[in-house]
Amino acid sequence: MAFAKTYHxxxxxxxxxxxxxxxxxxxxxxxxxxxxxxGMPQRLGVKFLV
Incomplete structure (x- = not known):
């Protein structure tokens, strides 16, 4: 968590x-x-096509 905080x-x-x-x-x-x-794919803008 410290790494994530430091590097955003x-x-x-x-x-x-x-x-x-x-x-x-x-x-x-x-x-x-x-x-x-x-929620990760949504935050990254990934779209799954079928």
């Missing part, structure tokens, strides 16, 4: 553990951009 990267995570500190909570606390694996 986005963290991609699907961690939803109830027992541990959640990545999205830490990202919000430190103003780090984050998304999940379903």
């Amino acid at each position: 990267f986005t963290i991609v995570t699907d961690r939803n553990s109830k027992r541990r500190i959640l990545f999205p909570n830490v990202c919000r606390a430190f103003n780090i951009s984050y998304t999940n694996t379903f």
Whole structure:
């Protein structure tokens, strides 16, 4: 997370553990951009054609 904060990267995570500190909570606390694996293609502008 420190690397992402320093270089303005986005963290991609699907961690939803109830027992541990959640990545999205830490990202919000430190103003780090984050998304999940379903939101990543949308943020990148990827379109899937069938």
